[in-house]
Amino acid sequence: MYTQLRMVDTLEKMGISSSFSGEIYTRLDMIYSSWLANDEEIMLDMTTCAMAFRLLRLHGYDIPSEGLAQFSEESSFHESVQGHLNDTEALLELYKASQVHIMEEEPILENICSWSAELLKQQLCSNKISRSVDPAEVEHVLKFPHYATLDRLEHRRNIEQFRPGCSMMLKSAYRVSHAAEEKILALATDGFHSSQAVYQQELQHLESWVREMRLDELEFARVMPMHTLFSSASTMFPSELSEARIAWSKNTMLTTAVDDLFDVVGAREELENFITLIEMWDAHEEVGFYSERVETLFRAVYNTSNEIAAKAAAVQKRNVIGHIAELWAELVRAMMVETEWRMSGRVPSMEEYMRVALPSIALGPILCISLYLVGPELPDDVVRGHEYSELLRHTNICSRLKNDLATYERENAQGKVNSVPLLARRRGGSIEAAEREVKGTVEASRRKLLRLVARKEGAVPRPCRALFWNICKAVHRFFYKGEDSYTSPTELVHAGNAVVLDPLRLPAGMIDLTAASTSKAAGRACLS
Known part of the structure; x- marks a missing residue:
């Protein structure tokens, strides 16, 4: 369950989930059935449960917040294995799940959001972030909740920070192969650069239209x-x-x-x-x-x-x-x-x-x-x-x-x-x-x-x-800062360049883009 959920999450973070939409919904249907059956593989693991709640809810499945009731209090974390391990991944997933708030009154999610955010801040300040999690990711998620993110900026950030062998597949026992991760990165990189070429043509068209x-x-x-x-x-x-x-x-x-x-x-x-x-x-x-x-x-x-x-x-x-x-x-x-x-x-x-x-x-x-x-x-x-x-x-x-x-x-x-x-x-x-x-x-x-x-x-x-x-x-x-970015466009200029003009910044030799032609098959293999 964890592997399937993490793969779905990774494909979405990298901006290539549309290539695997059929496979993704097949897996989510299966996980939803397991959720309804109260499957221990989902419900007893804090990280898997939180990730399942978030992804299922965002994809239209009827998931009440009571499914996270067992984690509603801070004590539930401290008394768990994750708490003893100071598990930042579990905390981060709980915090992200708590933001998928769609009903007027969901005190369970409000409680989780409050204490998980505070613990994440404490871990950052005390330099106690788990080795499997990048502190920059924690800072980013705390700064920009899911309702204040822009897809293409997020894709760029995730592509640039993706490292095969130490990627978003965080639990070491459930990693996909290094080769498959390289192909996922290749497909995402190729897709990002291809879309930029289209955006640049659109920009030329818009500039011509302004004059016309x-x-x-x-x-x-x-x-x-x-x-x-x-x-x-x-x-x-x-x-x-x-x-x-x-x-x-x-x-x-x-x-x-x-x-x-x-x-x-x-x-x-x-x-x-x-x-x-x-x-x-x-x-x-x-x-x-x-x-x-x-x-x-x-x-x-x-x-x-x-x-x-x-x-x-x-x-x-x-x-x-x-x-x-x-x-x-x-x-x-x-x-x-x-x-x-x-x-x-x-x-x-x-x-x-x-x-x-x-x-x-x-x-x-x-x-x-x-x-x-x-x-x-x-x-x-x-x-x-x-x-x-x-x-x-x-x-x-x-x-x-x-x-x-x-x-x-x-x-x-x-x-x-x-x-x-x-x-x-x-x-x-x-x-x-x-x-x-x-x-x-x-x-x-x-x-x-x-x-x-x-x-x-x-x-x-x-x-x-x-x-x-x-x-x-x-x-x-x-x-997000209470400022009008359109009237004060410094940040807009930087973000616009990142999406439309600037090529991805990847370490030299990170990937061979010719691998992109086989990446879709690799992604499907990982989901199967």
């Missing part, structure tokens, strides 16, 4: 192809999702430029003209353009949307331009309301603010349009159905409120409305109390979102649900 749409002539607009491509590649990394990444990147640049028009330079007449143009859509020539920058920006939105819609129609087997136009109209109306609040000094209620602030975070044009190019068909009744709506709502809540927590001081000085000061008014002026409330709302929505994403069945196809969760993770990562 004349967005580089809009001096007020933040137009950053590299940043937007990184955000899409880190959440939709497979090479075959190129069209979805490009749509994501273009719409991120467009929504940012529109936001800058509303926030920075636009006169009321320009903004009203832009909204009318969006609402009229195909009949926009009847309206006319108030200014050259309004014309430039509208034509970029309109022409790009029609181009994306044509590609989406081939995937969806229906015309989706109507929905795309709706998403843009909803966004600019919300932005206009926020602009009117800023201009007039009016302070809305929290409820009124959230009705406007959720669509104004711009995930409609960015996320919803990209979903049409992910692969599975999304019929109109699914897109307008309850499950899709809830997935988007909770993603919007996490995105908006994490943004608000990071930017409320700056936005307050600019006269903008933000949820933190709004809630502070209700809490006797206490910013600290408002921050706690906002963080609690984010945590609740994050759990509900993961519950929707992780379940096996749903009206929204699983690959599409996964993108909602990946967006939530990206938002948490970009704002």
Whole structure:
């Protein structure tokens, strides 16, 4: 059981699990049956039990947290064999399992998270990390919980730190062969470099598109192809999702430029003209353009949307331009309301603010349009159905409120409305109390979102649900220090280079990439 679980985990960490999805679910089905049968091989070993809980839950299996009840108290570790051995691997797996929190009340997971994190910190400080575990891995997991990780950054880190013979297959009695590990590393390395070649072609396309749409002539607009491509590649990394990444990147640049028009330079007449143009859509020539920058920006939105819609129609087997136009109209109306609040000094209620602030975070044009190019068909009744709506709502809540927590001081000085000061008014002026409330709302929505994403069945196809969760993770990562990484992009530049441009840093002679051609067979052999 341990070997099977560790192999699944390794393939996912290395970014190559999609090559073995059938074998992975076959093994997880078997392990789920053993879990239901209360198999001692799983339930009596702390590491195996914690890893099984995490992987099964994340892959949609119905696993209640009571399965970890035997490890809910710190004493359970100290009294175990793992505790006597000061086993960092067991602690680390328990801590990671405790983060897969999907129900509103799961005190078992909360207890495990609290004491396991504290013990891991103590081991780090006292230099008592088990020899089989890299201290840097412990530091990384404590710094970035699973809901604040970006897939392609994690893959790169794991590939670079993977050492055949002392790899993630931690228990020495259960190691796979050195040759198989080398082939896994070869496949992961080859896949990473191949995808980078695709990303670099996409970057060239985006830079050409910026010039074609004349967005580089809009001096007020933040137009950053590299940043937007990184955000899409880190959440939709497979090479075959190129069209979805490009749509994501273009719409991120467009929504940012529109936001800058509303926030920075636009006169009321320009903004009203832009909204009318969006609402009229195909009949926009009847309206006319108030200014050259309004014309430039509208034509970029309109022409790009029609181009994306044509590609989406081939995937969806229906015309989706109507929905795309709706998403843009909803966004600019919300932005206009926020602009009117800023201009007039009016302070809305929290409820009124959230009705406007959720669509104004711009995930409609960015996320919803990209979903049409992910692969599975999304019929109109699914897109307008309850499950899709809830997935988007909770993603919007996490995105908006994490943004608000990071930017409320700056936005307050600019006269903008933000949820933190709004809630502070209700809490006797206490910013600290408002921050706690906002963080609690984010945590609740994050759990509900993961519950929707992780379940096996749903009206929204699983690959599409996964993108909602990946967006939530990206938002948490970009704002993990309480800073707006998009506005202060130093870290984004470094991360973007790591995903898109910089080759992997592997020790000389570590692997022979020609072995990659046999790596899939090696991975299947390890899973069998």
